[in-house]
């Protein structure tokens with residue numbers, strides 16, 4: 252009976268996780284295909300350093316250490332899930348205990364990690380809600396992003412507490428020599444809870460042990476479904492996102508190939524205008540108006556964003572009160588993808604134009620023009636997201652498709668075209684500095 | 688003063704059948720901005736001091752296209768890039784030193800795909816390696832001894848291309864007291880000029896970026912703000928004027944600081 256209930260719960264969780272993953276994957280693949288440059292080894296190195304090694308977290312040491320507790324806790328405690336799954340499906344109890352001392356070591360380390368995770372979650376909850384840290388309370392941090400962050404922390408607190416209480420009651424049952432509860436494992440943290448439950452009767456203990464076991468695993472199933480809907484998707488996407496992140500120097504911006512073809516035609520009167528490749532590589536438009544015009548790597552970045560706001564807190568425009576926030580650029584891109592995805596789902600997978608676009612309905616021109624292209628955001632991002640490239644692609648659309656820009660920018664363009672300099676000085680004066 | 692400004696153009700070199708060791712890419716600010724022209728002259732002076740044969744393009748130099756590209760005008764950028772590449776390739780240029788991190792970044796990183804591959808260095812890197820090679824002799828007990836100097840990292844030199852140490856190493860040659868701002872190197876704050884901001888008004892906000900950055904610099908109590916970019920120079924100079932600190936603090940390019948201390 253319990254086994255059937257367990258299997259049903261597991262299947263429900265798996266169903267939702269798979270469904271959501273397919274939705275996210277489809278949305279990401281709405282983006283343009285791109286060719287990958289550089290060495291695979293460099294990509295793996297980046298992934299190991301930045302995602303696995305958390306290399307960019309340590310510019311903020313306290314947050315880095317707390318995050319490391321949760322991260323390692325998450326990874327290691329997943330080993331315990333294996334045991335829970337087997338126990339749940341086959342009705343066994345602590346099936347891995349035959350590992351003897353290894354088992355004791357594992358359980359002991361889970362317990363210590365559980366405690367560290369608890370501490371980290373409490374610190375993070377305090378940091379988000381009591382201490383006023385500016386980057387957690389900005390314009391784009393509307394009610395859902397704020398609750399998202401808190402919910403997951405509270406869930407972790409409950410899961411870890413249930414885990415420790417479960418171990419405590421199991422231990423007490425082991426001490427009482429109750430059938431089914433063989434004396435296995437080592438419990439450095441939960442044994443501290445023993446005084447609390449000392450006088451409890453056998454049946455109460457069994458109830459508590461079973462209840463916390465179920466609570467623990469059901470919460471983990473719910474957690475697995477939940478993260479796929481939340482910024483916590485970064486737990487998974489941080490890996491591909493760092494792997495596919497830019498290898499060139501940060502200062503480099505890609506040269507649009509479609510433009511290169513045009514320019515070659517303009518500069519070379521003998522060029523054959525029909526020599527353009529027949530593979531349909533010519534894009535529908537220059538630059539990006541909507542998420543379809545961005546690359547799939549940029550779209551994956553939007554789903555990988557942890558909403559931590561490190562980018563925005565380093566952004567010179569944002570720090571001086573401008574509307575621009577690189578975090579908002581990423582969140583807007585994701586929200587637009589979600590919107591498009593839902594419309595497509597409602598239409599049997601077909602896209603029906605809703606008359607909206609990423610530019611205008613989500614990101615305003617005022618935000619885009621405030622960027623100094625300084626790369627502070629890309630430097631700060633712990634998962635190597637690149638908001639700057641999206642900003643430039645959106646600017647490209649404004650300029651190349653709509654000729655929209657501040658007046659003085661147009662003057663600068665005209666000067667470059669006519670005089671070869673952004674100011675209205677003639678080329679003949681270029682070397683005049685020699686006579687100064 | 689006039690002797691060191693005997694700077695020849697590439698066309699002049701060609702006409703006399705010679706070819707220079709290195710091309711000095713001056714950049715638009717270095718060519719036309721009165722303040723930046725002094726930086727250009729300082730770089731030329733240092734190159735002369737080291738007896739390096741170098742040329743400029745003069746009238747044949749054009750904007751690299753950086754401000755157009757960063758403003759989103761990829762078409763104009765690539766037109767400028769291809770024209771410049773035609774000129775550079777026609778002269779068979781191998782090595783380029785730039786006086787501006789934006790030119791440096793664009794030519795080094797973005798021109799190769801368009802057919803222009805050169806060995807490009809920023810002037811801070813070149814000057815620093817000349818010092819390491821012993822080719823630059825500085826006066827003993829120069830005017831900066833014991834003075835506080837702070838270095839503002841230009842975004843396209845530092846974060847953009849990971850050049851953080853070269854300017855600092857060469858500043859240390861001045862026997863000055865090099866002090867860092869609270870945000871420096873990879874965490875340095877932009878001066879506010881990049882991404883074509885130099886050519887437009889800032890969006891509404893509560894402060895100008897250069898004011899925020901000048902505050903960082905003033906906090907160090909340095910009497911010299913050194914930088915390696917003509918645009919940063921303008922922004923920081925404006926910031927100093929804003930705080931009416933012109934009497935106490937000067938903004939100087941690293942090339943100017945070295946050129947002023949040459950032992951010649």
Ligand code: SF4
Pocket residue numbers: 562565566567568569575576577621622623624625626627628629638639642
């Ligand atoms: S590159 Fe643009 S968005 Fe990113 S930090 Fe700099 S100004 Fe802000």
Ligand code: SF4
Pocket residue numbers: 555556557558559560561562563577578581631632633634635636638
């Ligand atoms: S883009 Fe990166 S730095 Fe910015 S909020 Fe998202 S994860 Fe954080």
